[in-house]
Amino acid sequence: MKPTYDITKSYDWNYENGPIFTGKIPERKNPHRGAGHSAKKFKLWDFELNSPIGVPAGPLLNSNWIKLYAELGFDIPVYKTVRSVYRECHPNPNCIYIQRRDQLTEDEIGADIVGNFNEPKNSREITITNSFGVPSKSPQEWMADIEKANSYMGEGQVMIVSINGTPGSGTDIVSDYVRVAEMAKEAGAKIIEANYSCPNVSTGEGSIYSDPEMSAKISQAIKKAIGNVPFMIKLGNFKNPAKLEEVAKANAPFVDGIAGINTIKMNVYNEAGEQALPGEGRLGSGLCGNAIHDIAQKFTENLAKIKRDNNFDFIICGVGGIMTADDFAERLEGGADIAMSATAAMWNPLLASEFHEKFGDKFN
Numbered sequence: 001m002k003p004t005y006d007i008t009k010s011y012d013w014n015y016e017n018g019p020i021f022t023g024k025i026p027e028r029k030n031p032h033r034g035a036g037h038s039a040k041k042f043k044l045w046d047f048e049l050n051s052p053i054g055v056p057a058g059p060l061l062n063s064n065w066i067k068l069y070a071e072l073g074f075d076i077p078v079y080k081t082v083r084s085v086y087r088e089c090h091p092n093p094n095c096i097y098i099q100r101r102d103q104l105t106e107d108e109i110g111a112d113i114v115g116n117f118n119e120p121k122n123s124r125e126i127t128i129t130n131s132f133g134v135p136s137k138s139p140q141e142w143m144a145d146i147e148k149a150n151s152y153m154g155e156g157q158v159m160i161v162s163i164n165g166t167p168g169s170g171t172d173i174v175s176d177y178v179r180v181a182e183m184a185k186e187a188g189a190k191i192i193e194a195n196y197s198c199p200n201v202s203t204g205e206g207s208i209y210s211d212p213e214m215s216a217k218i219s220q221a222i223k224k225a226i227g228n229v230p231f232m233i234k235l236g237n238f239k240n241p242a243k244l245e246e247v248a249k250a251n252a253p254f255v256d257g258i259a260g261i262n263t264i265k266m267n268v269y270n271e272a273g274e275q276a277l278p279g280e281g282r283l284g285s286g287l288c289g290n291a292i293h294d295i296a297q298k299f300t301e302n303l304a305k306i307k308r309d310n311n312f313d314f315i316i317c318g319v320g321g322i323m324t325a326d327d328f329a330e331r332l333e334g335g336a337d338i339a340m341s342a343t344a345a346m347w348n349p350l351l352a353s354e355f356h357e358k359f360g361d362k363f364n
């Protein structure tokens with residue numbers, strides 16, 4: 001399984017040279033187009049889409065990546081999280097494999113795990129840790145690139161732009177989230193997602209999701225600033241569903257969608273027992289891919305129940321451990337309105353096509 005992102009090379013190398021894809025773009029068997037098919041499409045707010053699946057914030061580094069994955073049938077690609085200021089990436093390596101075939105349990109969250117470069121052989125073997133630290137090009141660069149990326153969206157597709165506030169950027173964190181949201185809107189973002197949950201930063205913005213008051217304060221300010229642009233927030237996992245309910249309730253008046261989960265923070269060592277990823281503050285690194293499937297599925301189901309119980313109208317974006325077409329279907333059946341795959345989509349870029357082939361008539 002050859003990933004589109006070369007994990008042996010730097011983020012900047014991949015930004016300039018990726019994505020790596022030499023295969024053929026599969027022909028789209030779209031049930032909603034062509035003679036004899038109804039014009040029915042999947043509706044997400046005011047957007048009429050070919051399907052409810054996409055790639056979440058992360059693997060799609062710039063417009064070149066967005067273009068390829070849109071062509072591959074990921075109808076809701078997310079532009080990798082951007083900031084109001086330039087931010088360098090953590091040093092390479094940024095992704096390593098975790099040799100783990102079973103599911104992570106809630107009790108193991110935050111425990112020690114071992115990573116290496118032994119390549120996986122199939123989707124169920126792909127669990128990785130990733131740690132980039134939410135790098136960002138300068139606003140001037142990403143704003144121009146977002147306009148380009150939007151131009152690559154085909155009929156029935158829409159791109160989301162992910163944003164992150166930056167502590168120490170010259171203003172307080174609420175104002176900085178607003179500032180970067182306004183920049184994204186100005187650049188032409190059709191939907192904006194605020195990342196409140198990156199475990200790979202040491203400056204505090206990664207734990208906003210677990211603070212009902214702070215997250216709601218930021219959400220309220222962003223929504224006020226961006227007006228009618230649909231607004232989503234990205235959460236991490238909660239061991240306690242009551243806490244998730246608290247956060248959902250606090251944010252519900254201001255958000256149009258809730259996405260989750262982000263990666264799960266673990267302590268990652270190499271086989272010699274040393275910190276696996278180089279640099280200060282990088283022992284803790286986010287786990288993603290197959291091993292977080294069960295925890296992420298549960299998150300979607302819990303959030304769907306909270307939504308039903310409280311009559312909320314936000315949409316749910318299911319993310320985490322979606323490795324196969326069946327996993328997409330399971331997440332959508334579990335209460336997600338849209339569902340996205342990051343790790344599996346990197347190692348199997350044909351995943352969207354497999355979903356459309358198997359479930360096109362049911363979900364698209």
Ligand SMILES: Cc1cc2nc3c(=O)[nH]c(=O)nc-3n(C[C@H](O)[C@H](O)[C@H](O)COP(=O)(O)O)c2cc1C
Nearest residue numbers: 056057058081195261262288289320321341342343
């Ligand atoms: C290479 C990579 C980079 C990521 N970068 C971001 C990011 O910039 N912002 C964000 O909100 N999540 C980021 N994530 C997290 C994913 O959006 C997703 O929440 C997580 O990987 C779980 O999904 P998965 O199991 O399908 O990988 C990244 C994930 C990967 C694999």
